[in-house]
Amino acid sequence: MLVSLRREGIWLWGDRFSTTVRRREALRQGAAFVTAAGLTALAVPGAAAAAPTVAQPIIRLLVELNWEGNGNFPGLVQHLANQFIADNWTVHHPGVQVLTMPGDGANGTVHPSAGSTVAAILAGAGPDIVSPCMAIESFYSQGLLRPLGPYITRDNVDLSVYPPEILRTMTFNGNLYGLPDTLMPHTLFVNLSVLDQMGLPYPQPDWSYGQATDLWRSIAGTHNKQWTYGARLGLDSQSGGSIAWLMHAFGGSVRSPDGARCAMDSKEALQALNWLIPLFQQKVAEPGWPGWAGTTAVFQTAPSYGIAGYAVSAHAAGLKWTFFPYPVFPAGRSTMLLSCMYGMNANSKNPPALVWDFMKFITVEPAWQRFFNSRLALSTPNQTTPELWDYWLTVAVSTAPPLRNAHLEYFQQATTYGWSWSTFRYEDGQAQSVINSYVNKMIARQMSVEEAASEMTRQINALEVAGAQVATQSARETAAYLLLRVT
Numbered sequence: 001m002l003v004s005l006r007r008e009g010i011w012l013w014g015d016r017f018s019t020t021v022r023r024r025e026a027l028r029q030g031a032a033f034v035t036a037a038g039l040t041a042l043a044v045p046g047a048a049a050a051a052p053t054v055a056q057p058i059i060r061l062l063v064e065l066n067w068e069g070n071g072n073f074p075g076l077v078q079h080l081a082n083q084f085i086a087d088n089w090t091v092h093h094p095g096v097q098v099l100t101m102p103g104d105g106a107n108g109t110v111h112p113s114a115g116s117t118v119a120a121i122l123a124g125a126g127p128d129i130v131s132p133c134m135a136i137e138s139f140y141s142q143g144l145l146r147p148l149g150p151y152i153t154r155d156n157v158d159l160s161v162y163p164p165e166i167l168r169t170m171t172f173n174g175n176l177y178g179l180p181d182t183l184m185p186h187t188l189f190v191n192l193s194v195l196d197q198m199g200l201p202y203p204q205p206d207w208s209y210g211q212a213t214d215l216w217r218s219i220a221g222t223h224n225k226q227w228t229y230g231a232r233l234g235l236d237s238q239s240g241g242s243i244a245w246l247m248h249a250f251g252g253s254v255r256s257p258d259g260a261r262c263a264m265d266s267k268e269a270l271q272a273l274n275w276l277i278p279l280f281q282q283k284v285a286e287p288g289w290p291g292w293a294g295t296t297a298v299f300q301t302a303p304s305y306g307i308a309g310y311a312v313s314a315h316a317a318g319l320k321w322t323f324f325p326y327p328v329f330p331a332g333r334s335t336m337l338l339s340c341m342y343g344m345n346a347n348s349k350n351p352p353a354l355v356w357d358f359m360k361f362i363t364v365e366p367a368w369q370r371f372f373n374s375r376l377a378l379s380t381p382n383q384t385t386p387e388l389w390d391y392w393l394t395v396a397v398s399t400a401p402p403l404r405n406a407h408l409e410y411f412q413q414a415t416t417y418g419w420s421w422s423t424f425r426y427e428d429g430q431a432q433s434v435i436n437s438y439v440n441k442m443i444a445r446q447m448s449v450e451e452a453a454s455e456m457t458r459q460i461n462a463l464e465v466a467g468a469q470v471a472t473q474s475a476r477e478t479a480a481y482l483l484l485r486v487t
Contacts, residue, residue, distance in 0.1 A: 058095040059350055061358055064103035064117070064131040066181040066340045068305045069377030072108030077376060084371050089361050098358065103131030105181070105340030114138060121347055128348045128355045129362075131181060133340040136170060137259065137423050141471050145177040146344040151356045152176065157364055161383040166339045169420045178341030179363035180382040182305075182373050185414035186234060186245075186336040189302035189310050192320040194219070194228065205325055205410075209249070212299075212327040213279070219298050220284040231285040232297035233276070234336050235439075243435065244422040245336045246272050249329035254435070259425035260468065262460035264435065265453045271330070273442065273449045280443045287443070299324070301336070304380040304411045311402040325410045337418020339382065384415050424460065426467020431460045 065081060067073035073081075078100060085098050104114045114135030120126035121144050132139050139145050152159065159167065162180060170178035195202060200218055203211060216230025235243050244254045252268030255261060263269060279285040286297060302310055302323060314321045326335040342363050344355050362368045366388055369381040374392045378399060381388035389412050397404045424431040438452040447455070 059354065060097045060099055061129070061350060061355065062099050062101065062127040063129045063358065063362075064106075064112075064127045064342075065100050065362075065372075066103040066105040066131045066133070066342075067107050067377065068105075068182055068184075068373070068379040069107060072110045073102040073106050074108075074110050078102075080376060081372060084368075085361075088367060089358060093354070093357075096354065101127065103133070103181075103340070104135060105131055105133030118142065118144065121345055124347070124349070126345055126347065128345050128350055129359050130343050130345055131340055132178075132343065134421065134423060134428075136178065136341060136343075137172070137425055137428060139343065140172045140177055141425070144346055146346040146348075146352060147175040147177060148179070148344070148356075149175060151353075151360075155360065155364075157360070161385050163337060163384060163415050163418070165337055165418065165420050169339075169423070170341050170343075178343040179359070180339035181342055181363070182339060182377070182379045182382045183384075183415055184303050184305055184336075184338040185380065185411045185418050186301055186303045186326075186338075187410045187414055188231075188324045188326060189300045189314075190322050190324045191298045191300075191314075192322060194223065194298045196320065198223070203324070203327075207327045209275070209327040209329045213275075213284075216279070216284050216299065220282070223296070226296055227283065229283065229286045229295065229297040231279075231299040232288050232295050232301060233285055234301035235276075235287045242336060242421065243439070245334050245419040246276060247422075248419040249331055249334035250275070251331035254422040255424055259423060260464045262424075262431070262457040262464075264460075265457040268331075270449060270453055273453060277439075277442045277449055281445065287439075303336070303338075305377075307396065307403060307406075307408070307411075308378055308400045311400045311406065315402040321406070323407050323410050325413065333417045335414050335418045337415060337420055339420070380411060384412075424467075425464060426471055427463045430463055434459050434463070 065073065067077060069077065071077070082098070082100055085100070090096060090098055102108065102110055102112065104112060104117060114132050117126060117130055117132070118139065121130070126144075130139065130144075151157075159176075163183065166180050166183065167176060170176060170180075192202065198219065200215065203215060212231075219228060219230040221228060233246075235246065247253050247264075247269050250268045250272035252266050252272055253263045254269075255263055264273075276285075280287055286295065288295065307323075310321075326333060342359055344352065344359060348355055362372070363382060366381075366383075366385070369383065369388050370391050373379045373381055374388075374395045378396060380392055393408055396408060434456050438447070438456040441447045442449055442452045
């Protein structure tokens, strides 16, 4: 089983990948054996009742599922997910068949792009439930998502179990268009062994960003014949959206609330950049997404979906370590809190009430969270409900015992103050590339923080104006196309 799972996954440790999905794969490498063991146990014959069969299904639902565990979704994971769906949802819906496929945010090498899903929807063959990850606004701007408000109201869904910050990323013009697949709060992984060797004190959980800065400066330098960074922070040249948590920490923002204007030249954003950039320039900190290898940073950004990888790798290296919260910044505590979403295809030919019923099964009801997220993926739930987090904690420590004293409660706490990515309303990919480019110029001392922030703001605002014009024309063409299909 372990061999087959390794063949399906990508086990490269510390490489820099070009997409968010592949960055996640690197983190999960160290957890391969625990996930394989868990999947093997779940696949034992007789572990679940045989799925009921329905002759000649009348309705077929095509569903994109986001997989945040090891390896690819197609294969054993998909088989187990399909079986669980058959036993717990399809059995109550005679005449309906559910077909699953990996979503845009799914882990592994086999997953569609958001663009291919959009094309399929426009061609009349798209999934009934879609899972755009960092492409939410592209779906919304083309009218491809169905507002969830009427269904939320009808079924009296308690939205307070979802972090407001996550719902913000799925709300446009006052309408909610999605619900999260899983919450991905970030904390810090701390190599306590290095602090012990240097004779440095451990920080307290309520530490300030000034105390963090002083400690990281004390660490930075040559240690064991190699350069040791104080911290590796969740920011890199491949994902400008990951800087949003830092802007929030200083009371600023990457963009305006409607996403149509850049706000990186505000006094709060400049304060954040003037704190961060010198740390990079002086090699006190290094930018980068999480990863065990390729860095000697003592404090490292650690996402919840990579906890087993950290535990296994640190245990194998004989380190003394723990997880720790981000410090308190001028505007309060802040960290990355990410989530992909599930949404309803507005152009689906199937009954919307039926599509919603299945979406509610994977986003509202707790059974799916316990099985798919906690047991299969070892991923944190999509809600803040204490019972679901207690269940995840039990599964995590029983699957990877080194996690028992690692203070996993800091991940749960991060769901209350974490900040998500900030996508722009139009041309988000280009806008993020502009941010990346000018952040790199700041680090390389090619431009001052103020000059770079001013220029990136100007360029992005021009992109947004042009993007709005293109979107208006595209919406007209899409409406005309759909009208021709109907008539």
